[in-house]
Amino acid sequence: MKKAAILGAGSWGTALALVLADNGHDVRLWSHRKSLADEINERRQNSKYLPDIGLPDGIRAFHQLKEAAEDAAVLVVAVPSKAIREVMGEVRKHLKEPVTVVHVCKGIEPDSLKRVSEILTEEMPEELMKDLVVLSGPSHAEEVSLRHPTTVTSSSLNPEAAEYVQELFMNQHFRVYTNPDIIGVEMGGALKNVIALAAGITDGLGYGDNAKAALITRGLAEIARLGSAMGGNPLTFSGLTGIGDLIVTCTSVHSRNWRAGNLLGKGHELQEVLDSMGMVVEGVRTAKAAHQLAEKYEVKMPIAEALYQVLFHNQHPKTAVDSLMGRGRTHEMEDLVNIMENRLT
Numbered sequence: 478m479k480k481a482a483i484l485g486a487g488s489w490g491t492a493l494a495l496v497l498a499d500n501g502h503d504v505r506l507w508s509h510r511k512s513l514a515d516e517i518n519e520r521r522q523n524s525k526y527l528p529d530i531g532l533p534d535g536i537r538a539f540h541q542l543k544e545a546a547e548d549a550a551v552l553v554v555a556v557p558s559k560a561i562r563e564v565m566g567e568v569r570k571h572l573k574e575p576v577t578v579v580h581v582c583k584g585i586e587p588d589s590l591k592r593v594s595e596i597l598t599e600e601m602p603e604e605l606m607k608d609l610v611v612l613s614g615p616s617h618a619e620e621v622s623l624r625h626p627t628t629v630t631s632s633s634l635n636p637e638a639a640e641y642v643q644e645l646f647m648n649q650h651f652r653v654y655t656n657p658d659i660i661g662v663e664m665g666g667a668l669k670n671v672i673a674l675a676a677g678i679t680d681g682l683g684y685g686d687n688a689k690a691a692l693i694t695r696g697l698a699e700i701a702r703l704g705s706a707m708g709g710n711p712l713t714f715s716g717l718t719g720i721g722d723l724i725v726t727c728t729s730v731h732s733r734n735w736r737a738g739n740l741l742g743k744g745h746e747l748q749e750v751l752d753s754m755g756m757v758v759e760g761v762r763t764a765k766a767a768h769q770l771a772e773k774y775e776v777k778m779p780i781a782e783a784l785y786q787v788l789f790h791n792q793h794p795k796t797a798v799d800s801l802m803g804r805g806r807t808h809e810m811e812d813l814v815n816i817m818e819n820r821l822t
């Protein structure tokens with residue numbers, strides 16, 4: 478039995494607490510809101526995020542970070558990516574021994590253009606972080622909490638740490654693979670939210686399955702193009718954390734990114750949409766980072782760019798779709814053609 482502290486008692490933190498409790502671990506779930514910690518302890522329920530799920534006694538909730546984290550062997554970081562620096566800045570004051578840090582967040586920080594593992598490396602003193610592992614894949618909290626079959630990937634520069642986390646989380650309902658390509662895993666997880674917002678928008682505009690299939694396929698091409706330019710393994714994008722997560726997020730009503738896009742496509746304003754969600758929509762912030770990264774690495778990301786114009790420059794979604802469809806002719810496999818031509822010359 479391991480002592481695991483989960484930082485963030487939202488949808489994903491709570492669903493992962495259930496997985497770890499099912500596996501017999503001692504789970505401490507930290508919420509920055511006292512009322513939520515109290516509700517979990519007293520009513521065995523998280524009514525805002527997973528209202529229909531009963532929480533076992535093996536999950537104890539804490540409002541004080543110190544109590545949740547000070548003697549944990551594993552820290553699972555499950556707050557929205559924009560809160561990571563603040564939360565880690567606080568938690569590191571309370572750790573006495575080095576811990577394995579597992580992050581489950583899908584985002585890229587605008588301006589610094591850091592991936593979550595890079596932010597954590599900056600925020601956690603080296604002597605306190607035994608290992609850093611990313612756990613990512615197609616996994617909506619609503620389905621994980623019902624113990625529906627789910628597959629994810631554990632990724633770390635240290636293969637033994639990836640296997641340790643695989644063992645920690647894996648059970649009959651929750652199957653965990655390993656993949657050492659931390660850049661590819663994080664980029665797939667972060668960028669799929671950008672494409673899912675676009676997929677929600679086309680659904681909101683009333684377009685059908687053809688548009689959705691186009692967005693998933695050409696979206697994956699953009700994700701792989703940028704992710705590979707940043708050092709990710711191109712093969713990772715055809716795995717669970719690439720196409721797998723892209724499919725689930727673009728097609729599921731559970732997806733907050735898809736739902737937010739859907740409302741935008743129906744004509745609602747961005748701020749109104751975000752206010753109505755009540756949960757994090759990571760793709761909005763990541764769309765800004767993707768725009769900056771595409772410029773930095775000089776890669777073409779027309780879908781991400783169209784979404785950026787809708788989100789941050791008030792472009793009408795229909796105009797964005799029209800301009801995407803009206804671009805000049807190109808070869809579907811242009812990246813492949815470039816690679817082959819470079820090899821021949």
Ligand SMILES: NC(=O)C1=CN([C@@H]2O[C@H](COP(=O)(O)OP(=O)(O)OC[C@H]3O[C@@H](n4cnc5c(N)ncnc54)[C@H](OP(=O)(O)O)[C@@H]3O)[C@@H](O)[C@H]2O)C=CC1
Pocket residue numbers: 485486487488489490508509510526555556557558560563564581582583584616617618619755756757759
């Ligand atoms: N939901 C899912 O199915 C999955 C989510 N993820 C990723 O996991 C991460 C967390 O997402 P998710 O759990 O869904 O998000 P939710 O919006 O469901 O929950 C976020 C939690 O973080 C808390 N929080 C917000 N801001 C802060 C802060 N500044 N300090 C401390 N706590 C804060 C919220 O508290 P409050 O209630 O007070 O707002 C809430 O408890 C995201 O990066 C997401 O992409 C990954 C895979 C699946």
Ligand SMILES: O=C(CO)COP(=O)(O)O
Pocket residue numbers: 583614615616617670673722725726731732733734735757758759
């Ligand atoms: O990452 C997720 C599923 O794998 C959750 O996606 P949303 O944040 O869009 O709900």
